[in-house]
Amino acid sequence: xxxxxxxxxxxRTGPAGRDGSQPDCQRDxxxxxxxxxxxxxAAAMCVPFFGIGAKxxxxxxxxxxxxxxxxxxAARAWQRVVEAPALAMVPVDRAAHGRDVFLSACILCHGADxxxxxxxxxxxxxxxxxxxxxxxDLFKFITVGRPDAKPVAMxxxxxxxxxxDADLRDVVTFLRGLQxxxxxxxxxxxxxxxxxxPTEQDKAKALAAAGGDAELxxxxxxxxxxxxxTCIACHGAGGLGIAGNGKMLKNNEFVRSxxxxxxxxxxxxxxxxxxxxxxxxxxxxxxxxxPALSEDxxxxxISYVRTLQDKKTAAK
Numbered sequence: 001x002x003x004x005x006x007x008x009x010x011x012r013t014g015p016a017g018r019d020g021s022q023p024d025c026q027r028d029x030x031x032x033x034x035x036x037x038x039x040x041x042a043a044a045m046c047v048p049f050f051g052i053g054a055k056x057x058x059x060x061x062x063x064x065x066x067x068x069x070x071x072x073x074a075a076r077a078w079q080r081v082v083e084a085p086a087l088a089m090v091p092v093d094r095a096a097h098g099r100d101v102f103l104s105a106c107i108l109c110h111g112a113d114x115x116x117x118x119x120x121x122x123x124x125x126x127x128x129x130x131x132x133x134x135x136x137d138l139f140k141f142i143t144v145g146r147p148d149a150k151p152v153a154m155x156x157x158x159x160x161x162x163x164x165d166a167d168l169r170d171v172v173t174f175l176r177g178l179q180x181x182x183x184x185x186x187x188x189x190x191x192x193x194x195x196x197x198p199t200e201q202d203k204a205k206a207l208a209a210a211g212g213d214a215e216l217x218x219x220x221x222x223x224x225x226x227x228x229x230t231c232i233a234c235h236g237a238g239g240l241g242i243a244g245n246g247k248m249l250k251n252n253e254f255v256r257s258x259x260x261x262x263x264x265x266x267x268x269x270x271x272x273x274x275x276x277x278x279x280x281x282x283x284x285x286x287x288x289x290x291p292a293l294s295e296d297x298x299x300x301x302i303s304y305v306r307t308l309q310d311k312k313t314a315a316k
Contacts, residue, residue: 077131078179086182090173096187098174101167104193105158108233108289114178119151119273119283125178138172139165152234152282153244159233162196192292195225209307216303223304226297230288239308245282250308260302267298 103112109121116123124130130138143165145156157163177184198206198221206224210216227239234246241248249255258266270286271278287293288301 075128077128078126079128081131081180086180088183089185090177090183092185092187094170094173095177095184096191097167098170098172099187100191100193101163101171102174103190104229105160105163105233106171108230108285109152109154114175117283117285117289119281120285121152121154124175127179130175131179135169135172135176138175139169142168142171147243149244153242155233155236155242155245159236159242160229161237162228195229198222198225205307206304219300219303220307222297223300223302226293226301227304230290230293231301234282234284234288239305246284247280249305251310252308255305256309260299263302263305264295264298267301268295 102110102114106114106121109117110124111117111121114123114125133141143157145158146154157168202224203217203221206220207214207217209220227235228237231239231246234242235249236242236246239249239252241250255263267288268286270288271284273281273283287298293301
């Protein structure tokens with residue numbers, strides 16, 4: 001008897017089934033290989049983008065890091081000055097005159113020793129900014145000022161339009177010696193600079209404000225010169241004030257609320273930044289920062305400030 005077996009029943013089929021299809025395991029392998037190739041291709045396509053992204057990230061980081069390093073380097077400018085060998089001594093005559101100008105125009109905010117006054121001016125003796133500037137750059141900075149300076153605005157030429165360029169250049173010379181005492185020669189005793197003489201226009205205004213009273217006009221004219229050499233740095237020319245610094249004194253309600261004795265007491269005492277009545281946060285030193293002013297000087301300033309008041313209006 002002959003026994004016939006169906007090929008499909010023996011399990012001994014060839015590589016392909018009867019319909020010519022591949023086994024599932026082989027098809028899965030080929031599919032996985034295709035996915036792998038596709039992933040590799042996609043990765044290869046992304047490499048340039050990853051490279052660009054990495055460069056952009058690095059450039060952004062380096063921009064921030066460069067600024068940080070520059071700030072650190074700038075912050076060490078004064079330290080480098082005192083750590084390096086001393087430069088030549090500054091000229092004694094220019095340093096002495098620069099000191100006298102400084103004591104006349106800059107002492108109010110920066111103090112007699114240049115180490116700053118709380119709530120007013122910064123320490124110049126150890127200032128990295130001053131150390132980093134060339135002489136000409138520092139001179140230009142003083143002439144232009146800095147209206148956005150902190151803690152208070154710095155007016156052009158310290159608010160002293162009477163100071164000549166030569167005066168300000170001597171201040172720069174003095175600051176060089178102040179920053180590095182090894183360069184500062186022994187200076188003679190300070191000399192008080194004369195207040196600017198009242199102009200003919202000032203005299204005429206004073207006489208008109210005094211109603212023709214020559215004696216009162218003299219007080220007003222003298223008070224004008226003191227104001228223009230001491231008070232102008234904070235309160236501006238004509239008492240119009242300086243934004244971020246001193247209040248406007250023209251048509252000022254506080255001035256009008258006090259008699260002369262009350263204003264004199266106020267000027268002698270000043271007003272600390274922490275005073276609850278201080279509405280600006282800017283301190284006013286006693287006698288406007290000029291201890292050499294006498295009571296008569298202050299009364300003359302009051303006489304001048306009275307001329308800035310309009311009876312019909314008042315600044316608040």
